[in-house]
Amino acid sequence: MTPLAKRLPRELRRNIGKYLGIFLLMCGSIALTSGFLLAAHSIGCLIDDMRDAYTIEDGRVTTSFEVTDDQLKAAEDAAGDVGGVTLYKNFSIDAIIKKTAGDDGTKRTLRTYAHRAKVDIASYCEGKEPKADDEVAIDRVFATNNNLSVGDKVELEGRTYIICGIMTQPDSQALFLNNSDFTVNTITYGVAEVADGGFAALEDAGGAPAYTYTYSFTFTDRNLPTADRIDAEQDMVEALTDADARVDDLIDSDSNQGIGYARDDVDGDSMMWMTLLDIIIVIMAFVFVVLTDATIEEESAIIGTLLASGYRRREIVLHYLALPAIVGVVAALLGTALGVAFFTEPMRSLYYGSYSLPPFQVYWSWEIFVKCAVVPAAALILITLVGLLRKMGKTPLQFLRHEASGKSGTKRGLQLPERMGFVSRFRLRIFLRNLGNFATLFVGIAFASLLLLFGLAILPTMTHYADNLETSLVAEHQYTLKAPVELEGTAEEREQWSAIERLQSVDGALLSAAQDADDELDDAADAAQTAADAATTSPSAESLAAAQDALAKVQDKKDALYARLDDLADALGCNRDEAIDLIDKASKIDADNDDIHPVNTTDNDAGAIAQAEKYAVYQLQYDRGDGNGQETISVYGISSDSRYWKGLDVGGGCVVFGGGLLDKFGWSEGQKVTLDDKYEGEHYSLECAGKDCAWGSKSDMNIYMSIDDFNELFDNDAAYFNGYVSDEKLDLDARYFAGDTTPDDMRAVGDQFIGMMSKMIGMMVGLAVFIFLLFMYLLTKAVIDHSARSISYMKVFGYRDSEISHLYIRSITLCVAASLVLSLPVIIGSLTAIFRSMLLAYNGNIEIYAPAWSMVACVGIGFATYLVVALLHMRSIKRVGLAEALKVQE
Template identity: 45%
Template sequence: MATPLRKRLPREFKNNLGRYLGMILLMVMAIALTSGFLVSATSIQVIDSRSRDTYNVEDGRFTTNFEADDESIAAVEALGATVYKLFYADMPLTVPGDDTAITVRVFENRTEVDLPAYIEGQAPAADNEIALNRNFCDNLDLELGDTVQVAGEDFVLVGKVSLPDQVTTFRRNTDFIFNSLQFCVAQVTSETYERIAASGSQYNYAFVLDDRDMALADRISFESDLTEALSDNGEVLTDLVDWEGNQGIVYATDDVEGDILMWEVLLMLLIVIMAFVFVVLTNANIEEESSVIGTLLASGYRKRELIFHYMTLPLIVGIVGCVAGTALGRLVFVEPMKNLYYNSYCFPPFEQYWNTKVFFITSVVPFVLLVGITLGGLLSKMNATPLQFLRHEIGRRSKSGGVRLPDWIPFPVRFRLRVFTRNWTHFLTLFFGIAFGSLLLLFGFCMMPLVQHNADTMAESVVAEHVYTLKAPLEIDGTDMQRESFEAAETLATTEDLSELNPDNMLSMLLLAQEVDEDANPVNIYENSQEAIDQAEKFAATTLEVDRRMGGQKEETTVYGVQPESRYWDFVKVSSDGIDVGAGLAKKCGLEEGSTYEFYDKYEDKSYSFTVEHIVGSASDMATYMRIDSFNQVFDQEPDNFNGYASDLPLSFDDRYLVNDLTPESMQGVADQMSDSMGSIANMMIFVAVPIYLVLIYLLTKTVIDRNARAISYMKVFGYHDREVSKLYVRSITVTVLVSLVLCIPLLIWALSLLLEFVFMSYPGNLEMYIQPLAVGKELALGVVTYAVVAFLHVRAIRKVPLALAMKAAE
């Protein structure tokens, strides 16, 4: 670069300090916050993917009534797996100074499977020592050395631990919500476990397959053989869970994966905003420097020298912004972003991993955009002649002299209109800039109301006060004799040492057990009122998958087999040959009435073709409905098969048969959990949006002031005071900003609908588009407040416009 041009750079930077600092701030904030989140989230994914080998995470687990004998375990291992004891007992835990009722799941120190990772401290080594899961300790402010009580006995906290099968603390795998405040997991020594928990042990076993890459369908086949092997050896299986269905293992990572897509969409939005700003500022800079460029060209400078000169500062700005943003994101923002998940879930110790994709989309893409847009703008403008540059004819201004305004309009109003008409393209740019920034704000403000609205809809869509899902058919309307017979048979089956039973009682039990009809469905041992029995309705249910409309993934749907003329699913009118689908499932998967679609059973590796007859229910309804007789025929079940009851009155069941109890309240609990996990994400998005919005509005409105600097100087020469000049120019900008904030709302709602549909495509369920009026009000209010700050800065800038500028030659 020629020396004279090089000497202009510091002066040019100083004269446009606000513009260049604004660009740097915009890039730094966008890159730092999004890279901070994406680095933390992708690092968590790496940690999780490596946990399977690092901590020897199970491939599945099963629970038996009693401790399985060696022959039973050997029969399972002969199928191609290694079985490990993973016994536990649920016991009451008390934290001094806290009256909360807490349940702790106590395990022995693990040394073979689902190995612990200690974040602080060490494994218990003495009888009075205990280790608790890390996030529970953090939530209750427990530190190493503190004392807690388990079943009334004092224990010293010596370790904060993460167990890979208890990353998310669900009491039961079929629960809808987890609780990290009233439920925790612990490890103690083997001797301590035998002393305090052995009598109440749950006989849980984890298995690790010889072939750890076995497909899900093959694993399900293996687990079916496992069930048969245990049954053949006299074991009573009470639970069996594959690792992909274990919420303690997969729930947290699924949550992280969904949020990554949300932040990638946010990043793409920020990149579009940055590209927009770069275009505006590049054009403004070239137009302002038009006469200088013309003079240099006329003086013999070549175009490539000028292009290199005018690319220098944007290159420096881009490098500084990307380097500072990346460094700030990795050094400062990874920790708070990581805590968004570590406060709720008990992941292993955090390590930060390099991710090339994150670096590329957060740093390389913005830099390439800045350089490419600036270079493109320069190349397109450099086709003009030196004379056109000198006459400022590259801005494509109208040569018609502008619109003639009526004389009866007061001068201040006419002047403001003239400012607007002469800068209408810049004000149009300002409108779209405000729309982009407002979309960013509204994206953050509408997240929580959207989640809450859909949670309320989900709660309202539960067809009964209780929807009980069972592991197997269980009759609730048996006679007293049938209940006594099945209770006797169950007692005999669940008593490990029959010698403990009273001989007389044992004899009567044996006689009663003989009355059990082995060909009939089991009968519930708990008596329910006739009123409750009469209003309860049987149904059958299973789970299938269907392709989503976009994203290349599958959506899980519960297929219900319902009674003809059902009192609870009264909106289902399907015939014996087709299915009805919920409106939410239809929208998310693009299902249409009269069309046939493939539904897939991932556990059986089998597909089914169904024709959609009706689309029913609300926008949150993700279920599929069939007649129960068709259900049993399609899925090769007995004609009288069922595995659930819908009931408006509570029913009592043997816990061995009950999977879950779906109620409107439990769905509201899911909403509260979603709000808790997504609330911090939404707040962080607002934290990202506000400063970026401030910088965006400042940069866009500043270009209008800069382009009118000479006219402002003329006004001062003619005797106008700074306050009067500010009213004439700033008020024109103010009106444009306020009108733009209101007029862009329909555009925002349309764009946000598309964005949210894409963002939530990877989440299970269908979130109906809902924008709370209060969220729009917040966006408008924040937009006004933000512009008030910007307007104050512009008033100061107008005061600094020198009178000498009017004396300089315009051409």
């Protein structure tokens, strides 16, 4: 062993606190990151495999009413240019679920499907698929959050079901009640599947909502380029529209948050963790540089002697690089091993608590090993080496004269004002001599404060966002409709529209057959009348026979009509006369006339009708740019003198933008914005031209105009609308009812977001305090070590340990306190920028909200952490001996 190598164990023991702190921080950071990245990589591989393993749809189209076979064929034919497409019925019912025992009254919704065996096939992690009519399988995350398990009994729309299985659905990996929602809702919303008989029974349950008519589709070529797939989907929608189907929504799999959100979230978080690790490693490397610089300055005479004795500069550089390199490599390897062994499962649980995914399995990745073990160690060694080379570029004489810090010649201190007292000048000298250490300390404190404030402010931010969501609703109920339906109407009109609804609830082929039979009877009656007239005018055996044959055909057609009417009556659950009565009532309304709106068959209270207000809404898309996808923006058409949207001036062609749009995208008054209609391929240019350019909170992502301007913009009928706002509950026909959004629903979304983020708060705060502790200890220890000789001199002159601590510790304390306070503006600006960049690719706008108490807490926690460090440094000062002052120094 060379003489220099023999110094390494002594150096390690002498600075065990320094190297142990660096080791723990680096090892802990890499362990957390490697564990997360391996879990994220495994989840990503799992999600990628699901597309083929569970036949995930390529997209879905939702219609207001069930489409006919001819309409489905028109859609399939429209996709012939890309090799064909297969559409599957994927109907669902949003059923209210209640526990049969211990229900707390919270409204919970299960989007229930009939068991699917061809597309979007469920993955069961417990139990079995439903076979009996009273069995139901529910989503794993929803079951966990609501303490449900196999064998429990629940009520769906008042009908009792037994939970037979716990599963995940591949098209609902993230539980979004609406695809435009900002975040998942795993507490009050879930998905389920039942047997075909149970699905039919659920539809027949009293008060149950009607089907949502969704048709999932898969292309024959599953590897179609995205552009070709989107073109084919638009052709399908156009074909359905041309075939008189009412299309409500088209969602490609890439824009379906239930399918893609989990993967996007995992990828985004992976980038965030890698960035966090890179920052920690870079800061750690500079800490090594600072500490190594201090060591070189302290051992300057030894280095000069070694150089003068014939040691090469390379040997000395390698000597001082050895310990940082060993510590860095061991920390990187051990941290990666610990992360893989112990932190993969906790990181996995963070995602499996929020997303519905199949059973987890680990997929190893050498890329993660390189990122977490090789790159950090290499970066640490490289940066430390550069710092050493910069520091070692001096002559042996300069090292012997202790001029390794930079300038040659006799060092002269900065002239300080004579008026300053001794204590003030002494502290200022300490600051100036350790300026590099304190600059690095400021960066470390700012970074740790950023993590800490993020952890402290995330709950207030989410609470603030939830409050904005709740207050963004202008009424207790905001109803959306599949098609316009009038609340006001006479009893006779309600009966007529009820007859139409009832007739349209059966297979259209039965109605068509009855209509055809009626037409054939009319034709036969006309032919019989003609034959009878001919027999009367020119009586003959032939004319009489023809008349008799015609009358026989009339009877046959009449029998055929009665048979068709009997089939229709059976489907309606009534007798023939009642079916004829329904047809007679329905025939009095021209249902094909777009100027005539259906009348709600349920009569609401006159007061409720009077206070309800019509509105129209349509969703457009805005390209965020830079590959960040498209923002879904709701365009509202409201009454110019609305009683609900108070203070919103939309008269005279004014267009008002929600405050969130202006805040997120930086739009301003007079700016024209181009929005796209992904269904029709149209483009709309809107200008914020109201008296008040923005309305609502910074969470409001809507655009408002008068309902007349709305209908003119979208080429609707003048009387078109598709929603009601009301402070009172309305009874709307399930056939036209699309949804009811209440403040409680918005609060539930906000609470869900809070629940998701709260899992990370402890980790963020703990990591920040740990970084605080180590950075402050390492960098302030360098100040104490650098001043060891001066401290020894002061002891020789009779200064007590408490007085010395008063001078040195107080100087460090002032710098730490100043760093904590001065870094706050930088931190808040950085948090705002980070939030904007992180959330730009997601719908909605969340503004960072850091209340005063969180900033005070950030400074307080940082300073309290420093006090622990200060106590350790007081012990270090006591350990400085008088012999230090007696060492020879040229």
